[in-house]
Amino acid sequence: MSMQTYTLVVSETDANEGIVGEVYNESGTIEESVGLEYEEFGLTAIRDDWKPQERRTQVSADVTTLNLELRRTEGAFEFRLLGDASDELAVERVADADWKIAEVGE
Template identity: 45%
Template sequence: MSMETYTLRVEETETHGGISADVYDGDDVIATSTHVAYDDYGLAVTGDDRNPEAATEKVTADALSLDVQVERIDGRFEFRLLGDGEELARESVTDDDWELERDEK
């Protein structure tokens, strides 16, 4: 296997109902991805005029397998890109930065 450049992109979905984390290979093809729905965590967006900025990180690795894991920790989502089980990249999305709040439904 040879070294490959991957881009982890974390952004809000078009419907504003959650977050997608996509990993693109050097040809801009999605190699792996995951999705988080705000409803699954009891969260809701706070306004219509918000536009959270996507977070991206590029890494170069020689990996046979890729995986994106997500964890909810203290008011934030942690997205980790793993290559052959080793962490290659990490991006955080905080409730405050993305204007999310507990959904009181």
């Protein structure tokens, strides 16, 4: 393999009901994708006219495999892009407060 540039894009779904991460290669093709609905964690977006801006992280790596993990930790969603042998290539963390997400009933 040779060095490739990948872009991790974290955004909210069109209906403001969930979060998704996608990894694009240099040609714009999606290599990995993962997402979930807020309600899976008892959460909801608490806003009207505002939508959070997507977050982009670019990384260059010489890898044969990519894996995008999404986990919930300490009031945030964390996307981890892993390469060969689970090497961490990039991390994007979205805190609930940053995107105005709260537990249902708050």
